[in-house]
Amino acid sequence: MSAWDERYGVMREIVLTGLNHKTAPVETRERLAFSASEAKEALGALRARPEIDEVMLLSSCNRVEVLMAARDCDAAVAASKAVVADFKGLPQADFESCLYTHHDNAAVRHMFRVAASLDSMVVGEPQILGQVKGAYHLAASEKASGPLLNRLMHRTFHVAKRVRSETGIGDSAVSISYAAIELARKIFGSLEGRKILLVGAGEMAELAVEHLIQHQAGDIFVANRTLERGVELARRFNGSAIALEELPEALKEVDIIISSTGSPTYVITRDMVKQGVKSRKGRSIFFIDIAVPRDIDPAINRLSNAYVYDIDDLKEVIDGNIESRNVEAVKAERIVEEGVVAFARWVEGLHTVPTIKAMRSKVGAIAECEVEKTLASLTGLSDEERAAIRRMGQAIVTKVVHDPIRFIKDGCHNRDESRALSYARSIFNLDE
Numbered sequence: 001m002s003a004w005d006e007r008y009g010v011m012r013e014i015v016l017t018g019l020n021h022k023t024a025p026v027e028t029r030e031r032l033a034f035s036a037s038e039a040k041e042a043l044g045a046l047r048a049r050p051e052i053d054e055v056m057l058l059s060s061c062n063r064v065e066v067l068m069a070a071r072d073c074d075a076a077v078a079a080s081k082a083v084v085a086d087f088k089g090l091p092q093a094d095f096e097s098c099l100y101t102h103h104d105n106a107a108v109r110h111m112f113r114v115a116a117s118l119d120s121m122v123v124g125e126p127q128i129l130g131q132v133k134g135a136y137h138l139a140a141s142e143k144a145s146g147p148l149l150n151r152l153m154h155r156t157f158h159v160a161k162r163v164r165s166e167t168g169i170g171d172s173a174v175s176i177s178y179a180a181i182e183l184a185r186k187i188f189g190s191l192e193g194r195k196i197l198l199v200g201a202g203e204m205a206e207l208a209v210e211h212l213i214q215h216q217a218g219d220i221f222v223a224n225r226t227l228e229r230g231v232e233l234a235r236r237f238n239g240s241a242i243a244l245e246e247l248p249e250a251l252k253e254v255d256i257i258i259s260s261t262g263s264p265t266y267v268i269t270r271d272m273v274k275q276g277v278k279s280r281k282g283r284s285i286f287f288i289d290i291a292v293p294r295d296i297d298p299a300i301n302r303l304s305n306a307y308v309y310d311i312d313d314l315k316e317v318i319d320g321n322i323e324s325r326n327v328e329a330v331k332a333e334r335i336v337e338e339g340v341v342a343f344a345r346w347v348e349g350l351h352t353v354p355t356i357k358a359m360r361s362k363v364g365a366i367a368e369c370e371v372e373k374t375l376a377s378l379t380g381l382s383d384e385e386r387a388a389i390r391r392m393g394q395a396i397v398t399k400v401v402h403d404p405i406r407f408i409k410d411g412c413h414n415r416d417e418s419r420a421l422s423y424a425r426s427i428f429n430l431d432e
Contacts, residue, residue, distance in 0.1 A: 052076045
């Protein structure tokens with residue numbers, strides 16, 4: 001599925017390469033994750049590569065993907081790998097085996113499924129669509145996207161909206177935050193009266209608090225880099241806000257810590273917990289890390305009565321709730337396939353552009369020549385009258401080429417594109 005780029009007179013293809021929670025463990029994903037500022041810088045580096053004509057970079061807790069339009073897809077994929085490896089200071093060999101690459105319709109289908117949350121760890125979760133929109137807005141603002149990716153992303157959002165409105169896939173969706181609370185319940189049996197510490201006050205933390213209240217958790221504490229934001233969240237749910245500097249003291253009292261910050265380094269270290277464990281008198285402390293890169297040092301697991309679960313550990317909880325979404329997922333997949341077919345037809349239609357342009361140009365040149373000959377033979381015409389005759393010539397051109405253009409486009413839609421183009425080029429003698 002190549003697409004004609006009218007600006008440059010070349011054919012481009014869509015290709016996507018990346019990794020996700022199915023192909024790479026959290027240790028690999030966190031090493032390749034891009035913060036907002038890094039994503040902007042990395043996008044600039046990708047855009048600067050001559051092998052890549054258009055590009056978008058998507059980075060979330062469960063995936064890092066590069067979507068591109070290029071004349072040579074293999075060269076573009078190789079360039080994207082090199083940029084990511086160089087930017088992250090990693091040998092390609094460290095993540096090469098985790099990568100997948102999709103071309104043309106497969107890339108379009110993958111993008112639709114990602115935005116519709118059919119490829120998420122939590123099928124139906126709503127956050128991914130916002131992340132895809134954010135990635136596209138960055139690409140558009142940095143002028144890294146172009147006609148092909150712009151059209152693809154607009155169709156992506158349309159498909160995702162249809163999935164949301166025409167299926168119930170989001171009704172029974174289990175969020176990452178919900179899965180974290182379910183894991184905590186599985187560990188303790190009941191959350192009633194348990195003291196909870198949330199590190200981070202973003203959307204995931206808000207969802208977690210709502211679920212905690214439903215399960216009658218005890219005191220809820222919120223620690224956030226910006227204390228004001230922590231206070232705001234804590235106040236809404238009758239909790240208490242603490243500063244990040246107070247974490248070591250809080251670890252002496254709380255039972256469960258759920259962390260979801262955007263920090264590039266560990267927020268809670270082994271040494272920090274080691275000090276707190278001593279004063280807990282054998283009481284267990286559980287950490288649930290739903291951040292990528294991870295917030296909580298996995299080495300904490302080696303301390304007595306301290307247990308760390310990361311985002312990959314939540315998969316078992318999520319899988320247990322997947323059956324209720326299967327029927328709706330089938331409906332969603334049908335909508336995705338309809339979207340893929342519609343986009344493929346649009347791309348196929350672009351193949352007709354050179355012939356249609358050549359036809360218009362030839363008929364237009366003939367008409368212009370004859371109009372100017374006629375005008376040269378006439379005297380006494382006003383400027384307005386001459387302009388009217390020229391407009392008449394242009395109108396004749398539009399009417400003459402209207403039916404041939406419709407013939408070409410009908411041939412494209414009826415899968416007989418090559419024959420329609422051949423007839424048109426022969427009739428108008430465009431290959432002379």
